[in-house]
Amino acid sequence: MTALSRRQFVAGTAALAAAPFTARAQAWPNKPIRFVVPFAPGGSSEIIARSAAGELTKSLGQNVFVDNKPGASGNIAMQEVARADDQHTLILGHIGTLAVNPYMYAKLPYDANKDFKPISLLAKVPSLYVVHPNVPAKDLKEFLALVKAKPAQMNYGSAGNGSAGHLAMEYLKMASGIFITHIPYRGTGPQLTDLLAGRLEAASVGASAILPHIKAGKLRCIATGSTQRLPQLPDVPTVAEQGFPGFEMTQWYGMLAPSSMAQAHIDKLAAETSKGMKNASAMERLTHDAAEAVGSSPAQFAQFIAAEQKRWKAVVDRAKIRAE
Template sequence: MNLLRRQFLQVAAGAAALPTSSRFAWAQAYPARPVRVIVPFGPGGNADVLGRIIAQKLSEQLGEQFYVENISGAGGNIGVGRAALAAPDGYTILVTPPSYVINPALYDRIPYDARKSFDPVTLAVRTTVVLAVHPSVPAQTVKDLIVLIQTSPSKYNYATAGVGTPGHLVGEMLRHSLDLDLVHIPYNSAGLAVASTVAGHTTICLAAPAPIVPQVKDGKLHALAVAYKTRLPALADVATMADAGYPDIELDNWFGVFVPAGTPGEIITHLNREIARSMTLQDVAERLVALGFEPVASTPEEFATQIKIELEKWVKVIRAANIKAQ
């Protein structure tokens, strides 16, 4: 442990030892300087969009700047690993999708411990994965697309935000269950993956709705299905995978907020309360729904329980599907 981190841990421990009234006053003074919000994927993607919404509202509500820092690479591992090294003082926050719980099963080695490196703040929103194609692809349904892939080996590929992301898992579920000749093209963000399909560099993209919905509305992509139990208000005319005849292709894609382990509980409570408050604001709720997000704002305890369940779940799913980091 380096000297700087040890000093911050000592400060945090000292704050925890203060009487309740003193700790409350210390938390009330937070934040006293700008707060870094690490997003472990590139600009324009789903985590980035949500991170910026959260950062903007926390800045407005708490009177200090919350700014997003995109640290992409290795399916989110680099950014999460960087956040894990930050001082547990509330001045570094992590906003990440479920690659946080997927990567421990996907990679032989990752730079964080999903059970010990962070304290959960809130599961902010839920969403899903959208299957969309370039308009030149002559498919109106998922079944049409499957027939095209089966009759044209090696012609089709799919872009995602990276190895181990929800889009990658949905793509591999589809590929393995139907024995498709379909190549995965990973990018460093959903924004880049979607842009590649819009430009025609890739034929299919699988990503959360935020960067896809605007392109579908503009006619630059054609959405075929959502891997969710219900249709999305933002894409009300787009079928679920179950509607399309593939009920086993479903994924609950969430985005959560974490802080480095050891961050004072009063700060975690403060952040949780303010994020939950922002989710109730009409402009935020409307924007989230328009982007295909479902506001949740869980408690830290509820989120901690889900993390534990999903860490065990994804080990089984990834081993069964034989999915590996490329």
């Protein structure tokens, strides 16, 4: 073997030996992925996030775990994830953090459009309007009449300023002309504790989180924010049916990554997430909780966010919703 041949042989052998290690170094994900939920456990956000995380865990070959980090209407978690550059951190986007907070706060510690890359719209959840059984109102009409008869004497709770429940009730207040005091909590779980105990008269909560309490008779649903009646609650009319044509209030949740995440990882996540959310088992699981699985592309999700920002900016300005 000539000297040149020996050099070529050694170089080729070294390349072959290094190939598996290079492939492993470039493989992604190469460690567990943290999926941050900017709200306390116990609400629709956790149900959607865990469903998506479960599907991704199966398809990516790495554990995708949910990390609840509530506080400041989701701003604490959004700020933390915006700065994450480990390529293994995601966040659950929401109507509040993406479409309301930018207009509710004079200054945010994150830019909803520049600091994140949309991956996929995961699911939509209809908002339900409920009251404690002690409230003598069987439907929306009776509830509105009761509130008008007791101005400033009744309270409603939400998962926090800018949460979907806050928006849903303010939207109803705008449409009906009622006044009812807002009591913000640090998440749906703490809010439900007081609502179930009768310390709150009313609330609007995502169907996924509250259906079991309605079916158990612990809360009374007086209206749904959906465009049509829900199969799970066929006897409960929509808000639109009860005197407010065109009224619709639906929560939504999507997956985003920090803007620093490599586009190749975004593309992989988008493909697997879309496939996972359209999986029969995921769709069946979410339908059981009255949620609609979506699984959109990044471009579709970006367009959806832009449309929602335009819609809710007008609501926030008109209702004068501001951070407290």
